[in-house]
Amino acid sequence: MTALSEHLAALRALVGEDSVTDDPARIAPHMADWRGRYTGSTDIMLMPGDTDALSRAVRYCHDHGLPVVPQGGNTGLVAGGLPGLNGRREILVSLKRMTSVIHVDADDHSLLAEAGCTIAAVQDAAEKAGRMFPLSLASEGSCTVGGTIATNAGGVHVIRYGTMRRLVLGVEAVLADGKIFEDLSPLRKDNRGYDLKQLLIGSEGTLGIITKATLQLSPAEKSRATAFIAVRDPGAALELLSLARDHGGDRVSVFELICETGLEMVLTHIPGTRRPFEHISPWYVLLELGGAEARSGLTGPLEKLLENALEAGLAQDASIAQSNRQRSEFWRLRESLSEAQSKEGASVKHDISVPVGKVPAFLTVATPALEAAFPGIRVTPFGHMGDGNLHFNVMQPKGAEKGDFLALWDGMNRMVHDFVTDHGGSISAEHGIGTIKRGELARLSTPARLETQRAIKKALDPKGILNPGALFN
Ligand SMILES: Cc1cc2nc3c(=O)[nH]c(=O)nc-3n(C[C@H](O)[C@H](O)[C@H](O)COP(=O)(O)OP(=O)(O)OC[C@H]3O[C@@H](n4cnc5c(N)ncnc54)[C@H](O)[C@@H]3O)c2cc1C
Known part of the structure; x- marks a missing residue:
């Protein structure tokens, strides 16, 4: 087997000295999960400066069977962008150096940006052109174009403008074998068969590494x-x-x-x-x-x-x-x-959705059932009711031991997810599956859904090198 030092030397030769590091101090900030529940680990972090460099690196990783995990702003809430969580040796690919807004076309209401560009930077560029990029979420100062596409992010404007899926016109991505898939056209109508960009949206880094995207802008809300x-x-x-x-x-x-x-x-x-x-x-x-x-x-x-x-x-x-x-x-x-909930104590989170018309029924059934099963808990739901998406958070009982309460996480999740399923809903409305909801995805998906998803993964990444810990067990 090739030694780690040989991989490092080979990758440095392929993508440049400053695009690869094994320095634990530089890697450490990328290993922390936003909520502090998980810590990733890796020996190598790649920080390519452009698509060609990334393509060369991924081809090398593919040829040597080295799994890679893409990461944008690391604001994801399902531990999907952290390498090494399953004890596997995985290379981190940070898109943080690919941050340009390349082009804004005000008349076409479109914008082309690199994947590591933050959503706040996209919003600013759109505003300067008299337009608006409507994705709006509390993490927008840190989360990236690539990460929000990979998780099909939502936020507070979905009721009017849709999730990221509706805002993406084109995508460029590096595929599992290093090939570059380029479909950055701002076309609104294009029916040339299967649409790979739609598969990449919401794929959580498992089908390709997004490097650029053409995004749809709206008239400014004056x-x-x-x-x-x-x-x-x-x-x-x-x-x-x-x-x-x-x-x-x-x-x-x-x-x-x-x-x-x-x-x-x-x-x-x-x-x-x-x-x-x-x-x-x-x-x-x-x-x-x-x-x-x-x-x-x-x-x-x-x-x-x-x-x-x-x-x-x-x-x-x-x-x-x-x-x-x-x-x-x-x-x-x-x-x-x-923030207030985390200051109050520990909470078990559920990012769920049900059909908008079923939000009241879901709350009426799920809340008392949970309160009966876990005495003293405080159910504190909030969220994007206009899209049927609730953050159905459950706070620890007052005075309870934090660790004891968090030990209930999986059982409580299962109970809530069963109610969600009974109401025709989804166990992940906007955060994705990542590594933490894989079991629940497998438990609650129909065989046809799961088998098709696995078949797509196998077709596009037969060696399983792209974010192998995410989505599937
Ligand atoms: C305070 C806060 C508020 C939030 N509010 C919302 C909200 O309202 N709505 C919402 O939907 N989400 C929300 N989130 C979750 C998070 O911000 C979003 O999921 C965001 O889309 C993640 O973007 P990121 O760049 O940080 O991605 P990361 O966390 O770095 O990665 C997320 C996933 O995408 C993959 N990925 C990252 N970059 C790429 C790429 N270039 N190509 C392929 N795969 C990639 C990773 O492997 C991982 O699986 C919130 C998070 C925080 C911390």
């Missing part, structure tokens, strides 16, 4: 009207969502559900936050309309909508942001939920 609304229960929130769509059409760009338990944690742990109004309700909705018109053009429809909602008893109270500052205050309440 105006926004934002409301924080108290609702009695998720059923009322669902009816409010329909009413909002009747009034606002596709200008409804955000519809987020927040529970009082979660809000209370934000108010307790996040300095400078305050209730938008006195009324305390079990549930709230953060609603935003966005459009090209002047602000007054959106405030009217939002006021009318809230008037109707209050009259119909769908809303108990509501506040419309009167300034950008107030809008930011509303948003801070939503965006601080994860």
Whole structure:
């Protein structure tokens, strides 16, 4: 077997001295999982500066049977971008040096960027051209074009603009044997048979390493009207969502559900936050309309909508942001939920989705069942109700031992996932499967789904060198 030092020397000769390292100090920051639950390990990190260099390196790895794990911003929440988690020797490929926005075409509403470019940088480039890149998520300062494509990321604007799948027009990727697949055209219509880029979206680094992408831009939202609304229960929130769509059409760009338990944690742990109004309700909705018109053009429809909602008893109270500052205050309440929960204690996470119309039914069934099975827990769901995607987080009982509570993780996951499946939902709405949900994917997928996914993997990566620990057991 070729010794590690020989692989290092060969890779350095192929891609350049500064694109390869075995320095543990440089590798260490890439081994930490965002939530601190997992630590990866590797002897070699590749940091190619361009697609050709990556292609040469992957061909070498393929020929020598060396598995590679791609990594972007390392903000993934399912431990999918960490090498060595299964004790296997895997090489890390960091895309962090491929960070350019190559081209923005305002008239075509498209943008071409390298895979390591952050989503915040894409948003900035689009804005400078008078356009908008609508993917919006709390990790946008760190997560990358490649990582968000590989996980088909969602975020708060999916209700209007869709997930990354709807925002990707073209992709360039290095395939398992080092071949470069190039389909970066901004074409909106192209029916030439199978579409490999659609397979790469959401493939979590298991079918190819994305190196560039052409992304779809939207007209800028010049105006926004934002409301924080108290609702009695998720059923009322669902009816409010329909009413909002009747009034606002596709200008409804955000519809987020927040529970009082979660809000209370934000108010307790996040300095400078305050209730938008006195009324305390079990549930709230953060609603935003966005459009090209002047602000007054959106405030009217939002006021009318809230008037109707209050009259119909769908809303108990509501506040419309009167300034950008107030809008930011509303948003801070939503965006601080994860941080507040981690300050409160340990929580078991479920990134799940059910059909939008089944969100109330799911919550009504799953919450009491969990509370009965795990006395003292605090179920604190929140999230993108407009897409049926909830972060169904379960907080440890007050005063419980953190480790004892986290030992319940797998059993609790199984119970929640069974309810999700009963409601026709998905055990991964936006974070992916990674290494931590592989067992559940296998347990809950139909044989046809699983066999087809495995057949695709085998066809595109017969030697199994691309992120072999992700998706499949
Ligand atoms: C605070 C916070 C908020 C978040 N909010 C959301 C949210 O609202 N919606 C949402 O969908 N997600 C969210 N996430 C999860 C995460 O940000 C997204 O999954 C993001 O898409 C990951 O991008 P990344 O560049 O960090 O990828 P990484 O974490 O580096 O990798 C994620 C996966 O993609 C693969 N990968 C990375 N780059 C490439 C590439 N170039 N080619 C092929 N495969 C690649 C990796 O192997 C891994 O399997 C959040 C995360 C955090 C920490």
